[in-house]
Amino acid sequence: MGPTYVLKKPLAALLTSLTLLSAAPAFAANVYGEQLEGFTYPYTLQHFNFSSQQQSLSMGYMDVKPQQNANGKTVVLMHGKNFCGATWEETIRDLSEKGYRVIAPDQIGFCSSTKPANYQYTFQQLAENTHQLLTKLGVQKAVIIGHSTGGMLATRYALMYPNQTEKLVLVNPIGLEDWKAKGAPYRTVDQWYERELKLSAEGIKKYEQQTYYVGRWKPEYDKWVDMLAGLNSGPGHKKVAWNSALIYDMIFTQPVYYEFKEINVPTTLIIGTSDTTAIGSDIASPAVKATLGNYKVLGKEVAKLIPGARLIELPGMGHAPQMEEPAKFNQTLIDDLAR
Incomplete structure (x- = not known):
């Protein structure tokens, strides 16, 4: 038996502290306010103030004019659950350079917008909020582009306002399947919180490296981690988490899957085929998990459900192609809009 060493208390305490520190989660490099105050948006951030559900709310948005040769068309970009209007940065730039007016709102509960203490989240309500914003901005008809959860919202918007929807583009939308019906377990709002x-x-x-970028990472992705982590670790931490929980419950319990067949506007799906995003898959059984989030199959299936839909596949790309390979994605999108 070898010799026994006894650590002096100061050294033992130091080593214990270092162990705990190394095991602790990495906190955000920057801390942002409840409405993402302190984070720099790529274009001028404005706010639309309105009343909804007996309370005053503020909706952040960017309204970017065409940089040259205005074509008279407006594109509305709808962000996903762990995204903001700002994450469309390079798509906004390229679209505006091609003559489009681009509007990128932050939905209520997200990013630069109000985090209500209580709000009945529905995709119908968020679509109505967006419609009010566009009415205020004088937009009568627009191309509606939705990514991730924004794809579910864009679908709902097109179903509610077909006459105001010139075209629908869904970029790796979630909701291409009903996870609950396939056996994914339900989380309560308290569990989400x-x-x-x-x-x-x-x-x-x-999570982003695995799902958004298929295991790859580039330095330019860091600012989007900082944006989300800084918002979640800021002074609005609990409000941000609570609204996030309410939004996850909306996503899980309000599938748009069954209404794809009712869409009657020109529609394009742009699908990174290596995406595996599926709400609830992290707590599903291995057998159920194996059936969820197969975008290589889901894109084809849903393209058949939507009348006249066009499917564009981006082989090997993940959940956020507009951030993973912006130049390739933007050119694909611009070519599609020009059809």
């Missing part, structure tokens, strides 16, 4: 309170920069980056 507890989960969201634990978000860290380290966890966000790990």
